Amino acid sequence: MLLQEVHGTGKTTIIKTIIDMYKSKGKKVVLCAPTGRAAKRMTEATGEEAKTLHRLLEIGKVSEEKPDPNIDVTPIDGDVVIIDEISMVDIFLMNYVLKAIFKGTKLVLVGDTDQLPSVGPGTVLKDLIDSKKIPYIRLNKIFRQALKSKIIVNSHKVNEGINFLEDKEEEQNSINDCIFIKETSSSEIIKKIIELYSLDKQIITPSKKGELGTKNLNKVIQEKFNPQNGIKNEKKFGEIIFREGDKVMQIKNNYDIMWRKGSEINSGVFNGEMGTIEKINDYEGEIKVKFDDEKIAFYSFQDLEQLEHSYAITVHKSQGSEFGTVIIPIFQAAPMLLTRNLLYTGMTRAKDKLIMIGNPYTIQFMINNEKVKQRNSGLKYKLENV
Numbered sequence: 001m002l003l004q005e006v007h008g009t010g011k012t013t014i015i016k017t018i019i020d021m022y023k024s025k026g027k028k029v030v031l032c033a034p035t036g037r038a039a040k041r042m043t044e045a046t047g048e049e050a051k052t053l054h055r056l057l058e059i060g061k062v063s064e065e066k067p068d069p070n071i072d073v074t075p076i077d078g079d080v081v082i083i084d085e086i087s088m089v090d091i092f093l094m095n096y097v098l099k100a101i102f103k104g105t106k107l108v109l110v111g112d113t114d115q116l117p118s119v120g121p122g123t124v125l126k127d128l129i130d131s132k133k134i135p136y137i138r139l140n141k142i143f144r145q146a147l148k149s150k151i152i153v154n155s156h157k158v159n160e161g162i163n164f165l166e167d168k169e170e171e172q173n174s175i176n177d178c179i180f181i182k183e184t185s186s187s188e189i190i191k192k193i194i195e196l197y198s199l200d201k202q203i204i205t206p207s208k209k210g211e212l213g214t215k216n217l218n219k220v221i222q223e224k225f226n227p228q229n230g231i232k233n234e235k236k237f238g239e240i241i242f243r244e245g246d247k248v249m250q251i252k253n254n255y256d257i258m259w260r261k262g263s264e265i266n267s268g269v270f271n272g273e274m275g276t277i278e279k280i281n282d283y284e285g286e287i288k289v290k291f292d293d294e295k296i297a298f299y300s301f302q303d304l305e306q307l308e309h310s311y312a313i314t315v316h317k318s319q320g321s322e323f324g325t326v327i328i329p330i331f332q333a334a335p336m337l338l339t340r341n342l343l344y345t346g347m348t349r350a351k352d353k354l355i356m357i358g359n360p361y362t363i364q365f366m367i368n369n370e371k372v373k374q375r376n377s378g379l380k381y382k383l384e385n386v
Contacts, residue, residue, distance in 0.1 A: 002086075002109050002128060002136030010139060011110060012045045015082060018108060019048060022080045030078035032056045034088040034118075036250075036270035038320030040293060042084045052270050053083070054253050057096050073100045085320045086111035090120025091377050114159050115345045116319055122377040131383035150178035151354045155347040158340060163367050165360050177350075181357045186211040189329050192357050193217070194224055199247070202323040203312035204346050206337045212329045217312035222246060225311070233280035235287065237304040246277045248289060249310035249317065259297040269297055272317065274310050315346045326350035330358025330366075336373065338366045 019029050031050035033039040042050035058074040073096045081101060083089070086109040089097070101107060111125045118124070128134045142152060154164040165180060183189045189212060193203065203221070207213040226245045228234065234243040242248070250273045258267050275291035287299045289307070299307065328346050332338075343366040347354060356363070 002111075002125070002134050010141075014139070015042075015084070015110065016046050018080070018082065019046060022106075027079035028077070029080045029082065030056070030076055031082050031084070033084045033320065034093070035085070035272040035320045037272045037274070038085045038088070041320070041322055050084070052253075053089070053093060053097065054255075054270070055268065057100050059096060069095055071096065075102060076100045076105070078105060080106040080108065082108040082110065084110045087113060087115050087125045088118050088320055089124050090118040091122030091124060091379065092120060094122070094124045114341055115348075116316060116341055117372070117375065119316065121375065122379060123375050124377075124379065127377060127380040127383070131380045133383045133386065150176065151347065151350050154178050155344055158344050158347065158367055161340070161367060161370075163364050165363060177352060178347075178354045179356070180360070180363075181355065182360055183357055184359050186331060189331065189357050190217075190220060193327055193329065194220070196327060196355060196357075197221060197225065197311075199225065201325040201327055202318075202349075203327045203329075204315055204318045204323075204349055205312055205329050206315055206331075206342055206346070207333050208314060210331075210333065212331045214308075214312045214314055217329075218309035221311035222309060233282065235280050235282075235301060235304070237301070240304075240309065242277060242280065242287060242304065242307070242309075244277050244280055247274065247310045248277055248307045249274045249313060250306055251308050251317075252306055254303075254306055257297050257299070257303070259291075259295040261293070261295040266295075269295075272321065315342050315349075318349045319345055321349060322351050323349055324351055325353040326355070328354070328356045328358075330356055330362050332359070332362060335369060335371070338362065339369045339371060340367055341370075341372065343367065 022029050029048070031042055031046065031048055032053050033042050033050055034053055036052055039050040039052050056074075056076060059071060069092065083097070109125070109128070113126050113129065129136055142156060157164045181192060183192055197203065203217055205212055205214055205217060208215055210216065222243065226243055228243065232244040234241050250269045251271060253270045255268045257269050258265065259269060269291070273291050275289045277287055278290050279288040281288070285301045287301070287304070288296060289299060290296050326346070326349050343363070
């Protein structure tokens with residue numbers, strides 16, 4: 001079954017109900033998601049353990065770098081398998097999932113076709129729905145409590161092609177949790193970001209490149225909020241300077257890296273997990289990172305290509321995650337980056353407060369730009385002709 005959700009429409013409540021329903025019948029329910037942060041979010045929302053798909057299937061980094069449709073996967077031991085954020089799953093990973101499921105197991109896929117498609121090939125969720133061969137339910141009604149949030153209301157307007165900056169309709173008793181600040185120059189946007197930023201806020205931007213891309217923003221924020229004070233150790237790796245106190249993100253799945261959390265010792269840090277550099281040890285040639293879930297991992301200097309600064313991250317990297325306060329710069333970039341689904345995805349990453357800074361004309365362009373790069377996987381055709 002497919003559960004197509006739209007932000008603020010009660011997805012979590014329905015997933016919890018499905019879990020309770022099957023568990024009351026003595027069925028084993030398995031929860032999973034494509035990324036570490038998405039799995040963590042699913043665990044927090046449901047109170048049940050969720051794993052990454054790669055961890056569940058026990059497939060490593062080789063399958064990501066050189067996908068092999070014939071790779072062996074570990075069968076999934078469960079009566080019901082629920083996969084969240086299915087829009088992030090590419091055609092290869094979906095193939096591995098289906099190989100691992102026993103005949104008779106119930107499969108529930110949860111996702112949002114209006115978010116960005118998977119980084120890898122295919123549009124699995126869209127093809128499944130468009131084939132009309134898989135039963136699905138679309139959640140599109142915003143609950144009364146969610147209607148108080150302008151983040152949710154405005155993101156729905158974007159999804160419907162409505163410019164929320166021009167729409168004067170106000171919801172009664174709404175919370176002012178969605179703010180737009182008009183700035184037209186990159187330098188002024190950066191100044192405003194610095195003025196508003198604190199370490200409990202997350203910057204999400206459309207691009208890696210340019211003055212308002214992740215590379216430059218991470219450098220600017222590091223210099224302002226975690227400068228060299230003559231005491232902090234640092235390590236230069238390529239063009240990046242890692243410094244004690246820096247916010248960082250793991251950018252690929254690594255099943256071999258060891259970590260500890262209290263008395264627990266285990267291995268594996270996954271793409272999208274974020275943390276802080278606590279110690280840089282030149283003598284040992286390693287960096288100690290404490291992740292948001294309190295686990296501590298040690299990276300050799302040779303492994304630093306797996307880390308990036310995460311003061312600012314791309315919208316693509318943010319997918320499947322949720323942050324308390326989000327700052328999004330809105331600026332001119334390549335049209336392929338300024339799309340409605342990218343804007344919608346970025347806006348829906350904010351849980352408590354959303355601050356957008358930039359040009360209102362660019363907002364209008366993004367809302368109007370529904371162009372999504374065509375992907376040809378053959379999945380829809382095959383399903384239609386089963």
